[in-house]
Amino acid sequence: MASQPLDPGNSGRNDPALLRLPSTVRHRIYLFLGVARWDGCPLLFDLDGPVSPSDQVTFYGLLLSCRAVYTEVSALLFSSNRFVIHYRNKRSLQPLRNLTPPSLAALTSLKVVLNQASCHHRREAEASGACCTRVSGCFTRKPKGAGGHCLIRRPHKNLHDTPLQSSDPSARLMLEEWRATAVYLSSNTKLDALELSLVCDVDQKEVEAAEHVVAPLLLFPKLKDCHVRLCISPNSHLRQLARNASRQASSNPALEPASPTSGSSRLLITLPREVRIRILEYTDLVAPLKEVMWNRLGLGYHYFSSGCSAWEGVPCLPPYHHGCQYRDCHGQGIIKDGIVRSDQLRSIGCFCGVRHAAFSSTCKCWAPPTPLFLICWDLCEDARFVFFSANRFVVSDSLVSANPWLAYDVSFTPDPKWLLENRSNYSWMEWYRQAQPPRAYPAHRFAATKFLREVVPADYLGYLRFLELVFPPYNHECWPHDGHPALQDWIDTVDWVKDKINAPAITLRLVMAGSRMWHPACPDDRGGLTRVQGIAVLTGYNRILKPLAVLREHGLTRFYADFAWPWKWTNRVYERLRAADDPNTILSWLEGQETLLNDRAERLILGEDQHDRLRSNEAKPGPSPWKMHSGREY
Incomplete structure (x- = not known):
């Protein structure tokens, strides 16, 4: 040879x-x-070693x-490969300046972390790009300050910085060194070859400091792509600054288009209203999968999804996979053709423009298109009509999370002696199992009353076409009792809203959630739920359901109930499933129990005749997309 x-x-x-x-x-x-x-x-290599x-x-x-x-x-x-450098490690960017010009010329991916209040760590395995402000696609609390714990599964201790303050003398030194480093980098970087990520979380009021952060980006030749984050919290001004800097520095054609110009808005307003509305239906006024969620956490309207719902190697369900790209942008690098490739982590970290004051061409996460509501009064009216009429609105009553399956926050500090005795068996889940939930409804109002009274302008309630009210799986003691302020406020709200909604045109669905994955009364276990306790849960359902009957007199013709049968997760039912020769017979029986429960609720609200008429002419609407991300029940 x-x-x-x-x-x-x-x-x-x-x-x-x-x-x-x-x-x-x-x-x-x-x-x-x-x-x-x-x-x-x-x-991923760290230049600090x-x-x-x-x-x-x-x-x-x-x-x-x-x-x-x-x-x-x-x-x-x-x-x-990809490279990252953190200023805080050595209070210097010298390792980056130590690279030779040929090495810099070959460099294709670099992340410079000047100051990070969350998400961007030295090892990708610590977070896999996930945002520290959330846990398992559910929580939305903000992380604690520097030295605090993250909210992801493995807390990051002492890895976060405090937001940058221009009054801090060290901030000026850091920005000066960043500019000097950028001068060296830019003189040795090839045109359209480098993907640069820049993280510097400043305080929301530090606009001038943020301008100094992004100014050196203009020194570079055109970058292949540029990702910029300027604040851990959403801030429209800082996000626009990040967006402008990224667009000027990058040659990536995938960057989002600019907002409508004054000329295009004047042309749009001259069109007939029917044509304008048709055009607006092709904008972000219509959310992915036509579903918008609101909860009492004050996060505004959002699109709920845990990202791609596929397990490794198994495709995401086709009817839902289209919406995966509009949520959790940090994880899109591990998805190919709807299949999760967990061994190919390519996340650049969280540069989500919805969660942070950031901009990245990789972020397609949905948020309400606020500029469309601010152009002029006539277009604002059209935009509101499209937004409220074209989307299904899901209102979650959860007290802790954007996930409707989680009912309330539970804090538990274990006894030090217990930790010592169980040090080899230590787990967060053990803490959670021993925690004690509230023993009464822990709020003065339902999320639904706040949504109807304060969130949707009264003049636009008539535009709503689909409203879904979701109550999480409270335990038998946590449903509001007669005379509770939240229940009385609910009765008053239904009486107030009956003349403002378009009852004949709206579809109303009431959901009392329950799931096997998230125990319905978690951290209470319904495995031992007694008959009396289950009846207490059903009584709680009825107290919320009955006030809706007044809407029938105002033309409500489409009402659907989706109630979890309380005893579905008891040990006795589970044993029957295990012992049955054909588990499908038990599952069919459980389904029949819930069908009977839902039919009774729907007949109570619609009346016998309208209920029968509706069932004979229309099929029930399918489950909302948000339910797909909670796991199957049994």
Whole structure:
């Protein structure tokens, strides 16, 4: 067999043995040593050095062997992988300036973290790009300050900075060094080759400091892509600043289009109203999957989804997968053709424009298009009509989370003696199982009353076409009793709203949630739910249901109930499922119990005749998309 030709110039007798090998063989050696991955998926390297001994690189000796090998290895290293540097580690960006011009010319992906209040850590395995302000797609509380704990499964201790204040002397030094580093980088960066991510969380009022952060981006030649984050909290002014800086620095054609100009808005207003409304229906006024969620946490309207719902290697359900791209943008890098590839983490971290004052071409997360409501009065009227009439509105009564399946927050501090005795069996779930939930309804108002009274302008309640009110799985003691302020406020609100909604045109659905994944009374376990306790749950359902009967007199013709049968998760039912020769018979029986419960509720609100008429002419609407992200019941 003929031998492969040697590379020109590398066949001399005095060259190292490695350089006398064919380039393809040398490339395979470099891959074996971990310079890059075989599948081409980029690795993440920290320019400050390994975070732990297990992260120590195995090819450092190659870089020190000789100039020729260093040139070849560094070209592969910097062109095939992603690199990150944190200013706080050494209070300096010197490791970035230590890179040689050829290395910088080969660099294709770099993240510079000047100041981070959440999300951006040295090792991708710590967060996989996930936002620290949420847990398992559910929680939306803000993280604590520097030195506090994150809200993800593995808390990050002492990894967060406080938002940057211009009054801090160290802030000026950091920004000066960033500019000096940017000058060096820009002079050695190739045109349209580098994807740059910049993180510097400033205080919401520090607009001038944010301008100093993004100013050095203009020194670079056109970047392949640019991601900028300027504040941990949403801020329209800082987000616009990040957006403008990213658009000016980047040549990425995928960046979002600019808002309508004054000229285009004047042309739009001259069109007939029917045409304007038709055009607006193709904007973000219509949410992904035509569903908008609101909850009492004060986050405004949002699109609820836990991201792609697929398990690893199993495609997301086609009817829902279209909506996955509009949520949790940090995780889109691990999804291909609707299939999750958990071994190919490519997240740049959280640059979500909905959660933070940030901008990135990778973020398509849905948010209400506020500018469309601010152009002029006539277009505002049209935009509100499209928004409220084209979407299904889901109002969650959860007291802690955007996830309707979670009822209330539970805090529990375990006894130190218990921790000592169970140190080998320690888990967060054990804390949660031992926590004690409230023993009465813990709010003065329902989320539904606030939504109808304060969130939707009274003049636009008549535009609503589908309203879904969701009550999470409260325990048997947590449903409001007769005379409770929240219940009385609910009765008054229904009486107030009956003349303002378009009752004949609206579809109303009342959901009393329950799930196997999230125990219905979590952290109470319904496994031992007694008959008396289950009746208490049903009584709670009825107290909320009965006031809606007044809407029948005003023309309500479409009402649907989706109530969880309280005893569905008891140990006795579970044992019957396990012992049954055909579990489907037990599941059918459970389904029949819930169908009977729902029919009784619907007949109470609509009356016998209208209920029968509705069932004979129309099928029940399908389950809302948000329910898909909670796990199946049994």
